[in-house]
Amino acid sequence: MDHQPHPGVDSPRGASVRMADLFPSGFDQTYFCDAPWSERVKRWVADRIDVGFSGGNEKIVRRSLEDSETGLRVVVNITAVSLLVVFATNQYLNLYDRPRIGGKAPEPSEARERVDKTLKLGQTTYFGAVALGGTGVRYYGEYCMVLNLDQVADTTRLFDRDSFDILEEPLFDLILNEPSADPSMTSQRIDALRGVWGPDRVDMAVRRVLPELGHDTRLVTSGTISDAVLRDQEFIEVHLDGSFEPNAIEEVRESPDETAIEMSLRGRADRGIALTQTEQEWLVRREIVVELLAALRIPHRIVTLHGRGYQWA
Amino acid sequence: MGVTSLWFIDAWAVYDGVAFASRSAPEIRGTTRVVEAETTVFLSVPDLEPIPVGRITTGLRAARASYQDGYFDLDGTEIAFDTLEDIRQSVRRAYIACGLGPGGAATPPRIAPEPGAPTAGGSYFAGALDPADLEPDARPLDVVRRLLDEEPERLRRAVQAFGEGVVLDWEAALQHRLPATEDALGELYAVFADAGIWPGVEERERFVNDHHLLAGMHYLTERRYNPPLNPSPRRYSTQRLLTVAPCPSLPFPEPFSRLSDPLKLSLCDSEYLSSGGLAKGVPVLLAVMLVGVTIGGPSTFWHGVAQVFDHRMRSAIDWLERQLPRPVVPEVADQLLNGFARSWLQGPPPDLPGPASAPPSTGPSAGPFAPAPSPSTETPPEPDWLQQVIDDPWFTVRPEDPPPTRSAP
Numbered sequence: 164m165d166h167q168p169h170p171g172v173d174s175p176r177g178a179s180v181r182m183a184d185l186f187p188s189g190f191d192q193t194y195f196c197d198a199p200w201s202e203r204v205k206r207w208v209a210d211r212i213d214v215g216f217s218g219g220n221e222k223i224v225r226r227s228l229e230d231s232e233t234g235l236r237v238v239v240n241i242t243a244v245s246l247l248v249v250f251a252t253n254q255y256l257n258l259y260d261r262p263r264i265g266g267k268a269p270e271p272s273e274a275r276e277r278v279d280k281t282l283k284l285g286q287t288t289y290f291g292a293v294a295l296g297g298t299g300v301r302y303y304g305e306y307c308m309v310l311n312l313d314q315v316a317d318t319t320r321l322f323d324r325d326s327f328d329i330l331e332e333p334l335f336d337l338i339l340n341e342p343s344a345d346p347s348m349t350s351q352r353i354d355a356l357r358g359v360w361g362p363d364r365v366d367m368a369v370r371r372v373l374p375e376l377g378h379d380t381r382l383v384t385s386g387t388i389s390d391a392v393l394r395d396q397e398f399i400e401v402h403l404d405g406s407f408e409p410n411a412i413e414e415v416r417e418s419p420d421e422t423a424i425e426m427s428l429r430g431r432a433d434r435g436i437a438l439t440q441t442e443q444e445w446l447v448r449r450e451i452v453v454e455l456l457a458a459l460r461i462p463h464r465i466v467t468l469h470g471r472g473y474q475w476a
Numbered sequence: 477m478g479v480t481s482l483w484f485i486d487a488w489a490v491y492d493g494v495a496f497a498s499r500s501a502p503e504i505r506g507t508t509r510v511v512e513a514e515t516t517v518f519l520s521v522p523d524l525e526p527i528p529v530g531r532i533t534t535g536l537r538a539a540r541a542s543y544q545d546g547y548f549d550l551d552g553t554e555i556a557f558d559t560l561e562d563i564r565q566s567v568r569r570a571y572i573a574c575g576l577g578p579g580g581a582a583t584p585p586r587i588a589p590e591p592g593a594p595t596a597g598g599s600y601f602a603g604a605l606d607p608a609d610l611e612p613d614a615r616p617l618d619v620v621r622r623l624l625d626e627e628p629e630r631l632r633r634a635v636q637a638f639g640e641g642v643v644l645d646w647e648a649a650l651q652h653r654l655p656a657t658e659d660a661l662g663e664l665y666a667v668f669a670d671a672g673i674w675p676g677v678e679e680r681e682r683f684v685n686d687h688h689l690l691a692g693m694h695y696l697t698e699r700r701y702n703p704p705l706n707p708s709p710r711r712y713s714t715q716r717l718l719t720v721a722p723c724p725s726l727p728f729p730e731p732f733s734r735l736s737d738p739l740k741l742s743l744c745d746s747e748y749l750s751s752g753g754l755a756k757g758v759p760v761l762l763a764v765m766l767v768g769v770t771i772g773g774p775s776t777f778w779h780g781v782a783q784v785f786d787h788r789m790r791s792a793i794d795w796l797e798r799q800l801p802r803p804v805v806p807e808v809a810d811q812l813l814n815g816f817a818r819s820w821l822q823g824p825p826p827d828l829p830g831p832a833s834a835p836p837s838t839g840p841s842a843g844p845f846a847p848a849p850s851p852s853t854e855t856p857p858e859p860d861w862l863q864q865v866i867d868d869p870w871f872t873v874r875p876e877d878p879p880p881t882r883s884a885p
Contacts, residue, residue, distance in 0.1 A: 242492035244574075244581045245542040248828070259544040263490040263825070264570055264816045269552035272545065274508050274536060290540045302496075302518055302534060303541035304489075327533035330511050339508065396534045428522070435771025437795055440743050441493070441568055443715040443767060444575055445522040450716065 185348065185355055186337065197355050200366035207373055217378040224372050227385045228295060228365045228392070235364055235392070236413070237291040237315050237401045240304035243448045246415070250455060255289065255308075255406045274330055277339055281353060282326050284402060291401035293321065293368060296389040298418040298466060300396055306452065307416040314411035317361025320402040323371070324356065360401070367399055368392050414462035422465050425449055481514055482556040483563055485547040487538035490816075491581045493521030493571030496535025496543075497563045505554055510536070517560065521571055524564045549808045562804045566813060569744040569801055573817035575719065576740050578733040580820060581828075593731075596648055597641030597724030601758075604637030606630065609754050616749050616757030617793060623754070624793075628786050634758045635765070635789070639673040640683055641724035642735055642762075647689045649722065662695040663710055664717050669696070671765050672785045714766050726755060737821065739763035739796075744817045746801045746810055761792055768795035 186195035193206040204221070211217040228235050239255070249255050261267065278284070291310070292299055299307035329338050338349050358367045372391040376383050392399075428442050438446075456463040481499050488495040500513035516535050517526035529535060539545035547555050547566075557563050574581040594602065609630060611619050623631040646661050665680075674680035684692030712720075718736035725731040732738055738759040741748045749756065769791045804810040819825075 240541060242489045242494060242542045244491040245489070247581075257540070258491070258542055258828075259489070259539065262544050262548065264488075264544070264547070265555065265812050266548045266550040266552050268506070268546060268548050268554070270506075272506055272510075272536075274506075274510050275539065275545070277508060290537075302529070303538055303543075304492075304494075305520075325533060325537055327537045328531075330508060330533055330536070331531060335508070335511070396530070424522070437768045437770040437791075439522070440572060440740070440767070440799055441524075442522040443713070444572060445493070447713060447716050447719070448581075450713070 185352055194370065195355060197351065200358055200363045200370060204366050204370050204373070207370060211378060214378045216380070216382055217373070220376050220378055220383050221369065221373060223383055224369050224388055225365060227388050228368050231312060235293055235295055235368060236312065237310045237319075237360075237403070238294040238299040239289070239291040239308045239310065240299040240301065241306050241308055242304040243306065243452050245304065246306050246308075246452060247455065250409050250459065253408055255408075274327075278326055278329060281329065281339065281349065282322065282402075284326070287405050289403040289406055291403055292393055293364060293399040293401060294389075294393045295368070295385070296466060297393055298416045299393065300398060301418055301420075302396065305417060305421050309413045309416060310407065310411050311413045314407060315360055316404065317359070319360035319404065321358040321360060321363060321367060322356055322400040322402065323358065323367060324400065325396060325398065326400055371399065409459070409461075412461060414464060415456055416464050416466050419465050419467060482558065483560050484554060484556055485563060486516065486532060486535035487543035487545060488547055488567065489538075489543045490570045491574045492542075493524070493567055494543075495519050495563065495567050496529065496538055497526075497560060498532050498535065499560075502556055519564060519567055521568070524568060526560060526564075549812065555806065555809050557809070558805055562809070565801060565804055566809060569804075569813045570816055572740050573744040573813070573820050576737055576744075576817060576820040578823050580719070580734070581824065593725070595645045595722070595725040597643075597645035597722070598726040600644055601638045601641040601724050602726055605634055605754065609634070611753035612755065613751055614753045616752050616754065616760065617797065619754045620757040620761055620789075620793060624786065624789055628782070631789065632782065632785055634754065635762050636673055638724065638758045638762050639668050642721055643668070643689060643692060644687060645722040645724050647687075647691055650691060658691055660712055660717060660720055661691045663712055664721055665692055665695045667714050667717060667766055672781060672788065675781045675785075718763055718767065723759060732759075732821070735759075735763055739767075741817060741821070742796065743799055743801060745814045746803045747814055749800065760796065761789060764792035764796050765789060768792050
């Protein structure tokens with residue numbers, strides 16, 4: 164692979180000789196390298212030392228993410244029935260370890276197997292995302308469980324993206340697709356995208372957020388930071404080593420979108436308009452969840468994606 | 477889109493009505509080339525409108541987060557759909573189906589009646605039916621429509637009798653009184669009164685007095701419940717009341733745990749309303765009259781009570797027919813959905829928390845997955861079970877109570 168010199172990589176700040184070999188030249192070499200995440204942040208800032216607000220923004224972002232009360236958390240999205248099962252069984256489980264309707268696939272999906280094998284993920288790995296406020300990844304469940312900071316082991320592994328992204332180009336060609344992917348490089352490339360909760364979570368998130376900001380003109384605010392840490396399906400994946408109990412849940416969050424739909428349906432019903440059976444069923448199940456969370460004294464809040472609800476609630 | 481492209485379910489949270497689906501060439505499914513899918517969408521209740529997802533990997537990862545991994549037939553062959561609409565219908569039907577039965581998901585447990593043994597309410601209903609109207613081989617909605625058009629008085633009487641059978645069975649189950657239970661039954665009386673189940677105040681008071689229905693006398697006679705003049709604040713939605721009200725059991729067509737069961741079954745089992753005649757049609761009709769009628773149309777201020785009631789029945793049938801499932805293609809998927817609904821009628825899957833055959837319930841006082849073991853349906857509930865229900869934090873804990881632990885209820 165071509166090694167294109169990069170100011171950050173080849174700067175006197177001490178770039179690893181091997182880093183540019185890990186990923187081709189089209190990749191940002193200050194990010195896709197084997198340096199510690201803290202070093203990657205330093206290099207990014209050093210490259211932009213003359214850009215007006217970059218230094219100030221780095222401090223603000225770091226301060227927001229580091230705070231133990233309001234900073235980064237592990238969030239796990241969950242569907243309504245699965246959430247009820249968490250409290251009924253006293254444990255977070257994947258309800259769908261076996262099919263609930265239909266039969267089993269004759270063999271595990273090749274795609275999933277390769278992801279699991281490459282990332283060394285096992286049956287006891289449970290998945291979350293790193294977040295600052297917000298409601299997690301809605302697709303994976305309308306309820307977002309926020310785990311207590313002290314319930315997440317410092318050794319918990321992180322991956323800087325959805326692990327299934329390695330099935331997509333360009334990572335597939337670099338990591339999984341033999342013979343184009345050099346097998347001897349696979350683990351190094353994967354390791355370059357990995358981190359560990361204790362030492363790396365803040366730096367990984369800072370490195371993720373900084374390129375998203377407008378450093379030429381202004382300082383950032385926490386709503387923007389929240390959005391940049393986890394946006395849509397783009398997130399830092401957390402690989403929890405084992406399940407957790409309900410007492411690990413700090414709070415359950417919901418998006419205003421769900422609440423708006425609920426209020427709209429209830430408004431129609433109040434005006435005497437008959438809802439469909441599916442709509443009514445959905446409302447009943449939401450009632451049950453609300454009552455459960457209230458009974459168990461688990462904070463249940465509606466927060467905005469950009470963090471304003473999180474800030475001012 | 478290639479001519480060979482089909483729709484597949486990538487991941488499905490069956491109990492929660494959410495799924496990822498992709499359109500792709502069948503030969504790439506299950507391989508690492510699965511990412512070459514032409515499009516991927518996300519579907520979620522309540523509207524199940526497809527939301528495009530940028531990449532299929534988002535859907536594939538969902539199996540790590542409370543989703544079933546794909547959808548296969550019992551032989552392990554992945555089920556392919558011609559249209560996305562068939563997948564939407566599958567997701568909707570399964571979602572409704574898992575609220576069925578004695579231990580339906582996110583619904584309080586309720587006893588499964590003895591097969592073949594009519595309850596008091598069931599016998600009462602059966603006694604009000606004219607055998608000539610039953611037509612057990614006919615489509616229930618055909619019989620109902622014909623009666624509504626030709627002899628509405630007979631249909632009115634059947635619906636009223638079935639509603640009265642519901643409260644007879646619920647009152648009989650109230651040997652162990654819980655405040656929440658009585659409130660729920662009281663609200664059902666109010667809902668019945670609002671829906672015009674009784675033509676007037678005298679008829680409903682006569683009914684509860686003649687049958688010595690204590691809760692009914694309390695709510696309707698002593699409190700002088702009068703819906704138009706004195707609307708009471710409601711604690712439970714009507715849909716929720718249906719999930720805790722009993723369904724009068726007949727020797728035919730089959731016993732149900734909940735008043736909501738026949739309604740839900742008709743919306744998730746594509747064959748349920750293909751036969752059964754009036755005995756099947758009336759329970760469904762009553763339930764739909766409570767949850768599926770838009771307020772409007774004729775009012776009793778200008779029209780007769782019977783005319784208003786007939787309008788409600790007609791609206792209810794329209795609401796139901798708009799949502800009836802058509803068979804999903806392929807046929808194997810349709811059969812799996814029907815079988816899934818039938819299995820929930822018997823109880824929740826054994827590895828779900830809570831009893832597979834639920835304890836008797838007398839109202840919405842028990843939680844979605846109740847903690848109690850099930851006594852035989854032939855024996856009365858044990859005091860320790862009752863205590864567990866009372867202690868159950870799902871419905872009985874109030875803000876002023878001390879907080880329960882966060883362990884499993």
